[in-house]
Amino acid sequence: MIIRPMTIDDYDEIFAMWQITTKRALSKADERSQIERYLKRNEGMSQVAVTDGKIVGTVLAGHDGRRGFIHHMAVLPEYRRRHIGRKLAKKAIECIAAEGIDKTHIFCYQNNETGQNFWSSFGFKKRDDVFVFSFNNEGE
Numbered sequence: 159m160i161i162r163p164m165t166i167d168d169y170d171e172i173f174a175m176w177q178i179t180t181k182r183a184l185s186k187a188d189e190r191s192q193i194e195r196y197l198k199r200n201e202g203m204s205q206v207a208v209t210d211g212k213i214v215g216t217v218l219a220g221h222d223g224r225r226g227f228i229h230h231m232a233v234l235p236e237y238r239r240r241h242i243g244r245k246l247a248k249k250a251i252e253c254i255a256a257e258g259i260d261k262t263h264i265f266c267y268q269n270n271e272t273g274q275n276f277w278s279s280f281g282f283k284k285r286d287d288v289f290v291f292s293f294n295n296e297g298e
């Protein structure tokens with residue numbers, strides 16, 4: 159298994175993967191043009207895990223100049239519990255740290271127990287003092 163930076167040429171494969179792993183988190187922000195823009199803005203930071211030429215894991219990593227953010231941390235079901243996710247997360251955090259950003263946030267659905275266990279085991283601290291408020295220019 160290797161971990162390498164994600165490129166826009168990976169788009170079809172990763173989008174197909176996300177249909178399996180992260181479907182409810184997908185939005186307009188995951189269209190090809192938006193992912194291309196994201197990868198350009200955060201060059202070299204997002205990663206894929208590849209086994210036998212197949213992408214089996216992804217992580218989108220970036221920052222806004224102040225805080226790091228990780229999205230679409232995902233591993234195909236048949237490849238889970240082999241620490242592929244942990245290796246991807248580690249690389250993402252290293253890339254964010256290399257940009258001089260110390261703190262990284264992730265969003266995790268309240269009923270995603272696996273996600274919460276995963277991030278807690280990595281050392282992320284669950285916040286009980288913060289709500290996420292979102293504003294959408296196009297309405298709900």
Ligand SMILES: CC(C)(COP(=O)(O)OP(=O)(O)OC[C@H]1O[C@@H](n2cnc3c(N)ncnc32)[C@H](O)[C@@H]1OP(=O)(O)O)[C@@H](O)C(=O)NCCC(=O)NCCS
Nearest residue numbers: 231232233238239240241242243244266272273275276279
């Ligand atoms: C979350 C996810 C990326 C984890 O990927 P993974 O490669 O299986 O994770 P790892 O093998 O690196 O696990 C690292 C640690 O996380 C914890 N963990 C991972 N999956 C777990 C599970 N199902 N139950 C309990 N703990 C779990 C464990 O502490 C594990 O270490 P251990 O196996 O030595 O006990 C994967 O389950 C996934 O793609 N889920 C669907 C998408 C998702 O929910 N992403 C997170 C969004 S917030």
